[in-house]
Amino acid sequence: xxPAATATTLALLLxxxxxxxxxxxxxxxxxxxxxxxxxxxxxANPTDVAVIKEWVDTLxxxxxxxxxxxxxxxxxxxxxxLLRIRDREDARLFNASLPCGAVLIRAETEGDFTTAxxxxxxxxxxxxxxxxxxxxxxxxxVIEDGKIAQWxxxxxxxxxxxxxEAA
Numbered sequence: 001x002x003p004a005a006t007a008t009t010l011a012l013l014l015x016x017x018x019x020x021x022x023x024x025x026x027x028x029x030x031x032x033x034x035x036x037x038x039x040x041x042x043x044a045n046p047t048d049v050a051v052i053k054e055w056v057d058t059l060x061x062x063x064x065x066x067x068x069x070x071x072x073x074x075x076x077x078x079x080x081x082l083l084r085i086r087d088r089e090d091a092r093l094f095n096a097s098l099p100c101g102a103v104l105i106r107a108e109t110e111g112d113f114t115t116a117x118x119x120x121x122x123x124x125x126x127x128x129x130x131x132x133x134x135x136x137x138x139x140x141x142v143i144e145d146g147k148i149a150q151w152x153x154x155x156x157x158x159x160x161x162x163x164x165e166a167a
Contacts, residue, residue: 044107048114048143053104055148056116060101062124068092072147079153094151100129102137113140115154 040049051070059067068091071077075085077094085091101123107116116139120132138155141148 040104040107042106042108044109044114044116045143047146048109048141049104049107049116051143051146051148052107052114052116052141056102056104056118059095059098060103060121060123062101064092064095064125067095070148071095071151072144072149075147075149075151077151079151096125099127100132100137105136112142113150114143115140117156 040053055067055070058070068088071085071091071094073085073087073091075091077083077085079098083090083094085094100120102118102120105117105119107114109115118137118139120129120135120137122129122133136156137153140150140152140154142150
């Protein structure tokens, strides 16, 4: 290869490497969830939003076991009654008891709590969301080490049925 051709080839290769470093990664943002958070209104902690969004998207798809994996052990969930989640089966049963799926539409953080507002949807599974589909509900979360340590129904839709009750 001629020296001029080698220099041109090398320059082209370096340009391609530089360009590939400029827009790499996934399409939905940074690995810390900051791009995901930017699309969710509110002032919530981006790390908390990423965990909450992963949980709600996983549950909405019908993956109860995957949603359970996002709960810390031990943790608590309160949806009319307080449930102590001591093992993965407790977390799975709690997630399975929720009759609706949901889409995260807003999140705000105050102190340790991130309050998420959801639009309820149907989801695969044995239950049905019924007249709740399309309504809004709020849950306050405490996220610790990338896991849900507390899940508490609050605000809009807080009069939802307790786990295991029909909607």
